[in-house]
Amino acid sequence: MLSLPFLGGHWLGNGAVSHGALMICGFMGTVIGIERAVAVKRHAAWLAPVASGWGGLCLLAGLTTAGAWLLTVAAVVFVGVNVVVVHRQRAAHTVLLLASALAWLTGSLLFLLRPEDMSSVPWWFAFLVMTIAAERLEMTRLMRRRPGAQVSLWLLLGALAAGAALSAFSARAGGVLYGLSLFCLALWLGVFDIARRTVLAQGLARFMAVCLLGGYAWLAVAGLAWTGAALGLPLRDAALHALGLGFIVSMMMGHAPVILPAIARIKLQFGSLFYVPLAVLHLSLIVRLGIGLNDFAWRGTGALLNAVAIALFAAVMVGAAVLWQARHRSGAPKQDRS
Incomplete structure (x- = not known):
């Protein structure tokens, strides 16, 4: 196993043990x-x-207690940041962002306090699911929705939090409630999200919609698999990765072309290559969670393709930024004169 001195140990093994905390937090x-x-x-x-x-980094170095303390400090500060957000703009989506921060903290x-069990995992996933739901609620706030749509969303997310809380005491009951909440949330997003309209558009808007709708499909799969795993079926890997990769990474791919330019102050040249890592991601999940469900060799192949999809997406984003600079650096004077 590889060892990096500045991480103080076998970082690959430590990463495998704590990969949930590493990826989510x-x-x-x-x-x-x-x-x-x-x-x-x-x-x-x-x-x-x-x-x-x-x-x-502490988790990679095998310093689990120090890592847990730092993640807790991060979550406490993050809750405070979202209190500021709510104070500046009191709206349904900002309150939901605060709720997601509290889920991370929990x-x-x-x-x-309980590093030996998995009771933190449903709460961490709830943090990401609620964050995404809040962003989608903000994006679609100008749409005309049926009466009760927003109330039903809050009820679903409340059930999700209740399932996460119950899982610490009863993995079966809490897991069933959590899984059913994920499945119903997928249905809610599929019905009420603006993506079902923008998928008919062109360019970046269509790409984002394809990412979102594909993610909602995997969210439904994750909900069913999570429920099945709670009932004793061998579906834990399917539940975790349909949710973590199929839903959350799909959402990341869909939102990154908008969020990254705002954060890094860069611009991206959108093109059809954006669809390549997305297609590889879905293919990798079909291999891993379909053929690989009962075949460890195929599951390993799917896991490798998972990593390839994420690496390809990073490469496409870098290439899109470089291409935009190359195309507009020479064209900028013309645009300024027009």
Whole structure:
């Protein structure tokens, strides 16, 4: 096994043991923390992504307790940041963002106090699911929705939180409630999200819609698999990766072309290559969760393709930024004169 001295040990093995905390808190928590810090424009807000980033490095180094403390500190600061957001703009989506931050904090506290069990995982996933739901609620707030649509969303997310809480005491009952909530949330998003209309558009709008609708399909799969796993079926891997990769990474691919330029102050040249990593992602999940459900060799192939899809997406984003610069640097004077 490889050993990196500055991480203090066998980082690959440590990463495998703590990959849930690493991906959800160390990576996604840091990315979302940066996005929120840029939005609120307060120096103290940067403590959240700094703490979560260092927490992830501690987990890689095998310093589980130190990592858990840092992730908890990150979540506490992140809750404070979202209190500021709600104070500035009291709306349904900002309140939901605050609820998602509290879910992160709850999961991190459980990880700190009960590192030996998995009770933190439903809360961490709830953090990401609620964050995405809040962003979609904000995006579609101008749409005419049927009466009760927003109330039903809050009820579903409340059931999701209740399932996460119950899972700490009864994995079966809590898991069933959690899984059914995910499945019903997928139906809600499929019916009420604006993506079902923008998929008929062109360019980036269509790409985003394809990412979102594909993600909602995997969310439904995750909900059913989570329910099945709670009932004793061998579907835990399917539940975790349909949710973590199929839903959350699809959402990341769909939102990144809009969020990344806002954070990094760059521009992207959209093109058909954006669909390549998305297609590889869905293919990898079909291999991993379909053929690989009862075949470890195929499951390993699917896992490798999961990583390839994410690496391809990163490469496409970098290439899109470079291409935009190359095309517009020479064309800028013309545009300025017109």
